[in-house]
Amino acid sequence: MTRPPGKERFRLEGTSGRARAAVLSLARGEIRTPCFMPVGTLGTVKSLTPGELREAGVEVLLGNAYHLYLRPGTRVLTELGGLHRFMGWDGPILTDSGGFQVFSLARINEIDDEGVTFRSHLDGSLHRLTPELSMDIQAAIGADIRMAFDECPPGEASREAVRTAVERSLAWLERCQARHETHSGRDGRGGLLFPIVQGASFGDLRLESIERTLAMGDWPGIGIGGLSVGEEKEVTHRVLDAIEPSLPRDRPRYLMGVGYPDDLVEAVRRGVDMFDCVAPTRNGRNGTAFTAQGRFNIKGARFATDPAPLDETCDCACCARYSRAYLRHLFVSGELLGLRLLSLHNVRFLIRLTSLARAAILRGEYNRWADDWLATYRRGIPRAGIQEEGEDAEC
Known part of the structure; x- marks a missing residue:
């Protein structure tokens, strides 16, 4: 060959x-x-x-x-x-x-x-x-x-x-x-x-x-x-x-x-x-957002008056322009814009995550960066066996 x-x-x-x-x-x-x-x-x-x-x-x-x-x-x-x-x-x-x-x-x-x-x-x-x-x-x-x-x-x-x-x-x-x-x-x-x-x-x-x-x-x-x-x-x-x-x-x-x-x-x-993986868009369509503090479902009642963006560390169009309260409103109202915005956010989140990982590798400190990032992320993930409404378990 x-x-x-x-x-x-x-x-x-x-x-x-x-x-x-x-x-x-x-x-x-x-x-x-x-x-x-x-x-x-x-x-x-x-x-x-x-x-x-x-x-x-x-x-x-x-x-x-x-x-x-x-x-x-x-x-x-x-x-x-x-x-x-x-x-x-x-x-x-x-x-x-x-x-x-x-x-x-x-x-x-x-x-x-x-x-x-x-x-x-x-x-x-x-x-x-x-x-x-x-x-x-x-x-x-x-x-x-x-x-x-x-x-x-x-x-x-x-x-x-x-x-x-x-x-x-x-x-x-x-x-x-x-x-x-x-x-x-x-x-x-x-x-x-x-x-x-x-x-x-x-x-x-x-x-x-x-x-x-x-x-x-x-x-x-x-x-x-x-x-x-x-x-x-x-x-x-x-x-x-x-x-x-x-x-x-x-x-x-x-x-x-x-x-x-x-x-x-x-x-x-x-x-x-x-x-x-289909995870970012499938979860986004169901209302689940990936954030640096873990995953959560935006349809939760606790977000009804939350003025914060999905993820304050994210630079996507969704996080730059819209609040959690507005996004929850879109989902509970059945508006298609909501699933589009969360899908876009989740995709951008993973693209940005790989960029951060790449930068840490080039600095020669990946393991330290990964340990710190995972510690923050995992604190926010629902406890094992407990899924928020609409969240997909697997790809």
Whole structure:
């Protein structure tokens, strides 16, 4: 396999412990890491325009191959010049492979070594998704970074099931690479392909997955899948601690489906560079705000006459212009502006959080900064097992 240019596009600028600050240079722009990628499932980050995302500091978006395949479909995307032109976003786009959604959303699915047969969650229609089709979908989307099609077992899966998922994901990766080269060439000029390592919470399977994945090619980046799927946070931390020494230092590391503030800070501490999650916008639509003092739901009666902004440390348009009292009024009145403003705030909060983390890394004091930040943030989080109304527990 010829070495793709993606490796040379990743420039490490500083480290602090295992935390890293870097720049990933792509044709459509630079991505400064650590970075958070808002999720644009159907070609839109729900309720927010591309212009608003740019103003919030977003550098890269995530698109969803499964959802875009079902609607509007690859024919529409191809005819209209790909997702960038279709949605009016000129920056980089990363697409997931569709595998996680097939396993989690499809009404019925049957997995075999060739692919997955599933029924659409929209209308029950029957579809067949293979590694080759996943690459075709992501090529039609025109993604700058494309993820390999993998099998993601649930957090409670047995060792036998996880072993099967590791083997199948490796076999599918070889097929993804072959198909990807027909679209992008062996040098990856039309988009970079990231493999995904699996293994759930089994450290030896994780390490084997990494070793065998790296033996298959000089990949431009590595996806870490199968975490944040129901396991305890301590398990996630343990897995990241175990695999970090085996991950290439000169490639970006992408932890899939993680986006709550404290989880992000802890993962950066363990050497992760890139993140995505629906958490900021999903929680925002339900009235839950991320703040430096923890999460809270703005619909609470205690905010009815509160003149303060959501977060006095935040520089977003929501915090600059509106009070907690007004935002509560919007939510209890069913006004759409409320969910838009909280979604915008939560996205900006995570973008700013990654910028603060990057600055601390470049100063060489990440662990101290992270400990101080987490101590303040966790004091404000509702006690374990107690959720405020409307708050989402997981991504």
